[in-house]
Amino acid sequence: MSITAAENQLVSQRVISEEIEKVHADAQAGRTQPRLDFRPYRSAILRHPVRELRYADPEGAELFAPAFGRSDVDAGESDLTTGGAGEPIGERIAVRGRVLDGDGRPVRRQLVEIWQANAAGRYAHQRDRHPAPLDPNFTGVGRCLTDDAGWYSFTTIKPGPYPWHNHRNAWRPAHIHFSLFGTNFTQRMITQMYFPGDPLFAFDPIYQSITDERARALLVAAYDHESSQHDFLLGYRWDIVLTGSHATLMERPEDHHG
């Protein structure tokens, strides 16, 4: 069944919210990752595996994330507010935090990529049809390498919420997409960072695909006054923990090669 076919086929927020509530009521506590089989997000219906994931011991290339260096990222790419002829419109912010593994060790010199909508909730992507203005001074794409303590930092514009066609009157909470690499390829992850206090959280099937409330909260940045800059911008802090590696196994010395 085509979900986006006709607008009059879109179900109401009430239907989606009831579906979310039912899945949450039946969910096990303590699952940190989103459910893949999550019908309230209509695009997931035909795009999730039905069979159980198979356990595998990582080996070979899985034990090593790709390496990136100065040849891969320009220093200026961490500032999304420059590069246009003028200043982008919106609320200038800094987003910074650390990338860590499950044992709290920093992920060093690793690539972080972000993309986001502009202040009006519009992506500079040809398939975004939201009738909000594009900003000629903002593409919403950035990247950087973490430093030796695992810190990343971006200067950008606070993205706006935007409508989508999952259901009638569906709105995504404001978010920034993050693409992350750990020390092992098995830690590879893409996620979304949200802003504190967003009233749209309760209505959003993508955010609510994480059934554990504490786990959901891990995707919400904290306002960080220490990162705010006098007369210039507001600061947000968001740390990222990447697990799933030989380093989190019961200690097996033979795995610690290379």
Add this chain to the structure above:
Amino acid sequence: MAELAATPGQTIGPFFHYALPYPGDRELVPRGSAGSVRLHGHVYDGDGNGVPDALLEIRQADAAGAVPAVAGSRHRDGAPFTGWGRTTTDPAGHYWFSSVEPGPARPGGAPFFAVVVFARGLLNRLFTRIYLPADHAVLGADPLLSTLDAGERSRMVAVREADGSLRFDIHLQGPLETPFLTFPGQT
């Protein structure tokens, strides 16, 4: 040992095309160069339709079985083989990489490409492996493949095409669903 809670994943969404792809992303070695192989296939949904908005990455050893740890994947000009690449599906759900066939991670092991799959509609990444076609003894001795039945095993092994390329289709759902993997420490 105190284990920090893992940050949850989220879908890549529909708007990644202007952010993540880059020139040369799918050419771990130049297309058509000596020793190169074309690895390609389709990504399908549960109705058998191509998924036009998926992003795939591979991580692999070189032909000798060594895993490179060198920078230069985003600006490949003159860079050595980095063992990592990224590609996107086209409107029909088709993808391709140009790379070398990986050697085994250990003597006698079954060589494979490590794969991660992202797509709109897919709420978290999926891992799988693309094994090179090899004789039954090598594949049957693999610690993972030996736990799978014959049908599942065949769905983790690339097919050698007449032109020498390797074809591997990824089925997110359905009767031919690809076996996807979870690793220790993932929750």
